[in-house]
Amino acid sequence: xxxxxxxxxxxxxxxxxxxxxxxxxxxxxxxxxxxxxxxxxxxxxxxxxxxxxxxxxxxxxxxxxxxxxxxxxxxxxxxxxxxxxxxxxxxxxxxxxxxxxxxxxxxxxxx
Amino acid sequence: xxxxxxxxxxxxxxxxxxxxxxxxxxxxxxxxxxxxxxxxxxxxxxxxxxxxxxxxxxxxxxxxxxxxxxxxxxxxxxxxxxxxxxxxxxxxxxxxxxxxxxxxxxxxxxx
Numbered sequence: 001x002x003x004x005x006x007x008x009x010x011x012x013x014x015x016x017x018x019x020x021x022x023x024x025x026x027x028x029x030x031x032x033x034x035x036x037x038x039x040x041x042x043x044x045x046x047x048x049x050x051x052x053x054x055x056x057x058x059x060x061x062x063x064x065x066x067x068x069x070x071x072x073x074x075x076x077x078x079x080x081x082x083x084x085x086x087x088x089x090x091x092x093x094x095x096x097x098x099x100x101x102x103x104x105x106x107x108x109x110x111x
Numbered sequence: 112x113x114x115x116x117x118x119x120x121x122x123x124x125x126x127x128x129x130x131x132x133x134x135x136x137x138x139x140x141x142x143x144x145x146x147x148x149x150x151x152x153x154x155x156x157x158x159x160x161x162x163x164x165x166x167x168x169x170x171x172x173x174x175x176x177x178x179x180x181x182x183x184x185x186x187x188x189x190x191x192x193x194x195x196x197x198x199x200x201x202x203x204x205x206x207x208x209x210x211x212x213x214x215x216x217x218x219x220x221x222x
Binding site for chain 1 (some may be wrong): 144146151152153154155156159169201203210211212213214215216
């Protein structure tokens, strides 16, 4: 079964808008929640990550919001740009264990 | 994708033939992983290694085997390729506390 559920599958946003991608998990042992960005023909690359001791982490235009009680976390891309068009994966892991990935969100930012 | 290379980048093979994909790292990381990426499924773990000659199965290991005789090399073998194994294969590495670093991928087509 899918350990991490990601939505939406695809997203189209106007330039300058906010892109929001959501993920949910069930395993309360997960303690590391990264987001990966993947451009066509490339491998996924770590974008930003959070641990459950904080509710939000911001790096530039990218913010992770984390809701431990709801077992949900989300990626917000502020002032979205055409260069942000890519596939985004959320993931979760527990100490010493493998990562479980969401199914990915294809983001298109329209100029 | 500094520190991790995959070869070949592209391969077309016939049904029933054996195929070996190679992942090479220069980071001296303990953990290495093989994933396959398919539309609608995201990244699914095939096999992983936590040290030389120490490997274990992931969620989609049927039809695949791996070997790790040196820290820097992790080989994935499709023993008898089938069309269902047409996919993009990614190798990833991680240290004890790090997130994953992915290679650039191998696009495999089984005809």
